[in-house]
Amino acid sequence: MAEPTVTLKVTRYRPGKDSAPTLQSYSVPYRQDWVVLDALNHIKDQIDGTLSYRWSCRMGVCGSCGMMVNGVPKLTCAAFLRDYHGQEIRVEPLVNFPIIRDLVIDMNDFMDKLKSVKSWLVRKVEKPVTEGEYRQTPAELEKFHQFTQCINCMLCYAACPVYGLEPEFLGPAAIALAYRYNMDSRDQGRDQRQELLGSHHGVWECTFVGECSEVCPKHVDPAAAIQRSKVDLAKDWFKSMLLPWGTR
Amino acid sequence: MNGTAVRPDKSKLYYPKMPRTWWLQKPAYLLFMLRELSSVFIAIFLIVFLVQIYQLTKGPEAYAAFVQKLSSPGWILFHIVALLFAVYHSVTWFESTAVVMPIKLGERELPRQLVFAVNIGAWIAVSAAILILFLALRS
Numbered sequence A: 001m002a003e004p005t006v007t008l009k010v011t012r013y014r015p016g017k018d019s020a021p022t023l024q025s026y027s028v029p030y031r032q033d034w035v036v037l038d039a040l041n042h043i044k045d046q047i048d049g050t051l052s053y054r055w056s057c058r059m060g061v062c063g064s065c066g067m068m069v070n071g072v073p074k075l076t077c078a079a080f081l082r083d084y085h086g087q088e089i090r091v092e093p094l095v096n097f098p099i100i101r102d103l104v105i106d107m108n109d110f111m112d113k114l115k116s117v118k119s120w121l122v123r124k125v126e127k128p129v130t131e132g133e134y135r136q137t138p139a140e141l142e143k144f145h146q147f148t149q150c151i152n153c154m155l156c157y158a159a160c161p162v163y164g165l166e167p168e169f170l171g172p173a174a175i176a177l178a179y180r181y182n183m184d185s186r187d188q189g190r191d192q193r194q195e196l197l198g199s200h201h202g203v204w205e206c207t208f209v210g211e212c213s214e215v216c217p218k219h220v221d222p223a224a225a226i227q228r229s230k231v232d233l234a235k236d237w238f239k240s241m242l243l244p245w246g247t248r
Numbered sequence B: 001m002n003g004t005a006v007r008p009d010k011s012k013l014y015y016p017k018m019p020r021t022w023w024l025q026k027p028a029y030l031l032f033m034l035r036e037l038s039s040v041f042i043a044i045f046l047i048v049f050l051v052q053i054y055q056l057t058k059g060p061e062a063y064a065a066f067v068q069k070l071s072s073p074g075w076i077l078f079h080i081v082a083l084l085f086a087v088y089h090s091v092t093w094f095e096s097t098a099v100v101m102p103i104k105l106g107e108r109e110l111p112r113q114l115v116f117a118v119n120i121g122a123w124i125a126v127s128a129a130i131l132i133l134f135l136a137l138r139s
C-alpha cells in the first residue's frame, strides 16, 4: 500500500532572482508523529536542498523555528501534521518581518528592541562577586516568573497588527521583558525603561488586540504586561504631578 | 543601536505589506475592530442623550417633541444597535480588568474568570437597581 502523503505549500523567495515570494508545493509522507518541521527537513533532505529555514532545538525552547502555518504564527517543531489532517498545509515566513530568503526573516529589528529595553538586571552600582549573589524570596520571584518564560520566538510580533502597521512600535515581547525586569526586586533600571515604555513608540501604541498572548507558545501573556505597564506609567505620571518634589 | 550582528543587505530583503483587509483575516481581528467601532455608536448615543436633557430644560413641549422624533423606526434601530455595541464593549472591558489589574488574595492571584464573574454580577445588579428606580419613578 502506498504511504499516505500530505501536501505542503511553502514560501520560496530567492533574493536577486525573485521579485516577490511564491508558494511551491511539495508532497511529503504523512506520519502521525511528525511535526511541520520534520516535513520541512524531509523536503530539504530528500526533495529540494535549496529550501532555507531556521531551527535549532526541535523541542520548543530555542524559539528559532517560528513560521506561519496556515496563517497562524506557530513553532513548527510543535505543530503536528496530525492537527492538520486532511488539509493542505501552508508554511510561510513569520509575517510583519522582512524576508531574507524563503522562510527566513530578518529579526534585527526585534533584537535591537530587546536590547533597547535593557532586558537584563541593571544595578546602579554592581556589587563585587565576593559579596555574594543578589538574593530573592520565592514571593518576589512569583511577581514576574511567568514573564521569564519568553523564548524570543517573535510569534507575538507576527500576531500583532499594530507592529505590522507601525514597525517602530516596541512590540509585545520587548515590553513583556521590560516589565519582567521592572518587577524584579534585584533590578534598579526601572526609570530608564519607563522612559522608553512611555515614549511615542512604547506601550501607548498598543490598542489591546490581545492576539500576542493567544499565539504565545510559552503562555507569557505579553498583552497583560503591556496593559500593566500602562497602569504603572499612569501612576508614575500622577505621582509626578501631585508630588513634583517626589521620587524623581 | 549598533549590534555586532551581521545585518542583511537591505536591498535584497523582501518587505511584505499588510493588506488593507488585514482585519478580515482572523475573527479575533474583526472582533477587535468591532470593539473599536462600538465607541462611535456610544459617542453618538451620548450626544443624543445630552440633547435630550437639554430639551428637558426647554419645557415639556420641546421635550415631548424630541421624544416623538426619537420614536421613529430609524432611531429605535440605532438605539438597539448602540445597546448591543455597549453590551459587547462592557463585557470585553470586564474581561480585561483582571488582565490589567491582577487582584491578589494573600499569596495567590484570583482566577481571571472569577474577577470577570464578580464584575459582571455587580454590573447586572447596578443596572437592575437603576431600572427598578426608573420604573418606580415613572409609575
Ligand code: SF4
Residues within 6 Å of the ligand: A149, A150, A151, A152, A153, A154, A155, A156, A157, A172, A173, A176, A212, A215, A216, A217, A218, A219, A220, A221, A222
Ligand atoms: S512573548 Fe511569547 S510569543 Fe512573544 S517572543 Fe516571547 S515566547 Fe515568543
Ligand code: FES
Residues within 6 Å of the ligand: A055, A056, A057, A058, A059, A060, A061, A062, A063, A064, A065, A066, A075, A076, A077, A078
Ligand atoms: S526548533 Fe527550537 S523552538 Fe522549534
